[in-house]
Amino acid sequence: MSRLLPERGPQRLLAASNLVYTVGSGLYLTAGVLYFTQGVRLPAGQVGAGLAIAGSVALAIGIGAGHLADRHGPRRVYAVTLAVQALATASFVLVHSFWPFVVTVCLATGAKAAGLAARSPLIRHFGxxxxxxxxxxxxxxxxxxxxxxALAAGWVVQVGTLSAYQLMVVGNAIAFVVSAVILVGLPAVAPAPVADDGTRRVALRDWPYLALTAIDGVMAIQFKVLTVAIPLWLVTATTAPAWTVSGTMLISTIMVVLFQVRASRGIDSPVAGGRAYRRSGIAFLASCALIPLSRGIPGWAAAVLLLVAAVVHTVGELWHSAAGFEVSFALAPVHATGQYLGVFGLGAGLAEALGPGLLIALCISWGTPGWYVVGALFAVTGLLAPAAVRWARASERGGRVDDRPARSWRPTTRALRQRGAA
Incomplete structure (x- = not known):
């Protein structure tokens, strides 16, 4: 186990906090949409619209939270976002109609976006x-x-009662609270220094970085394929058993656990990141071409086909995530890490805003042709990434100063490299 864990100290605390947080997230990611459509009985179109509104609200929140983390220290800001997310998530049990759903999901999604931005300086500082x-x-x-x-969510989906879904929501909120408590032991990180020229919101003027943010945002819609499109497709268009919802999520998460670190090793420059975006787009196209074939076939065959599609999709997800890690950090200056990563989080916000509604409209309402359109969107976007990376590199050479300091090779990082597919 010592090879699978970071050394004692900040890295292990961050990993522990992240683990608890994502146990709760796994409940919601796997069955959250079904909670609102099957438990609360909101129409799928209203759920898609509400998630789109929430994603739009979250778009600007990440930038502000990242800026606050740079100026006032990231640990405190991150802990506050977790507390807000816990309260908003717990409020889901009070939702019975469209507008209360919109308000609560806006709070939860906004806090999530803020937390991702505030956590980035912690990762850079202790990473x-x-x-x-x-x-x-x-x-x-x-x-x-x-x-x-996801294992617990599989039981929730199988039972299918409102009480089971509400228990899932409460468990999610408790996980966020525990995650915030763990951060108490994390050393405080001093606010980042202001740039020499006194500029603060430089990320919003970095057009190549914004272009890469947009590309990553379109590609990030892929995260909603497993959590929104496949669950709804499975229950409305196939005879596959309900446990397949958890099966697709589990097979994806196991692959990420085994291979994400390994996949990231080979993507060690922005240029390599651009190529990885391109490969991921092709993998998503292949996956989206397989999924509609599950309609009109026996349940066992549909389940197998959806699981195979999840494997192909996850290969693309590994490349996409590794590309995003490399590009977002490598092109962000130290004095504005939170701000830059907050801007890059607009990509995830774009996926939150457009992804559910787009996938429901194309893949669920339109059906089979919509899956092919979504796959083509991923492939074309991935093909644009290498050119955007070249633009960003040329912009750096043309005058933007790279103020990232050289650092010595630290044992904790070497141990991370040796950890393999942990």
Missing amino acids: GDRPQEFRAYLRAVTNVGISLG
């Missing part, structure tokens, strides 16, 4: 020589937590 690899390790931990949550 060693290559925080990208520590971020990949945290994603492997994330998927351990999600897999545990």
Whole structure:
């Protein structure tokens, strides 16, 4: 186990907090949409619209939270976002109609976006020589937590009662509270220094970085394929057993646990990140071409086909995530890590805003042709990434100063490299 864990100290505390957080997230990611559609009985179209509104609200929150983390210290800001997310999530049990759903999901999604931005300076500060690899390790931990949550969510989906779904929501909120409590033992991180020229919101003027943010945002819609599109497709268009919802999530999370760190090793420059985006788009196209074939066939065959599609999809997810880690950190200056990573989080916000509604409209309402359109969208977007990376590199050479300090190779990072597919 010592090879699978970071050294005692900040890295282990961050990993533990992340694990608890994602156990709760695994519950919601696997069955959250079904809670609102099957438990609360909101129409799927209203759920998609509400999630789109929440994602739109979250778009600007990440930038502000990242800026606050840079200026006032990331640990405190991150802990506050976890507390808000816990309260908002617990409020889901009070939702019985559209507008209360919109309010609560906006609070929860906004707090999530803020937390991702506020956590980024912590990852960079405690992540060693290559925080990208520590971020990949945290994603492997994330998927351990999600897999545990998905197991419990499988029981919730199988039971299918409102009480079971509400128990899932309460468990999710408790996980957020415990995650925040763990952060008490984390050393405080001093606010980041202001740039020499006094500028503060430099990320919003970095057009190549914004272009990469947009590309990552479109690609990030892929996260909603497993958590929104496949569950709804399975219950409305196939005869596959209900446990297949958890099965697709589990197979994906296990693959990420085993291979995310390994996949990130080979993507060690922005140029390599651009190529990885391109490969991931092709994998998503292949997965989206397989999923509609599960309609009109026996339940066992549909389950097998959906599981195979989940494997192909996850290969693309590994490449996409590793590319995002490398590009977002490598092109962000130290004095504005939270701000830059908050801007890059607009990609995830874009996926939250557009992903559920887009996937429901194309893949569920339109059906089979919509899956092919979504796959083509991923493939074309991935093909644009290498050119965007070249633009960003040319912009750096043309005058933007790289103020990232050289750092010595630290034992914690070497141990992370040796950890393999942990």
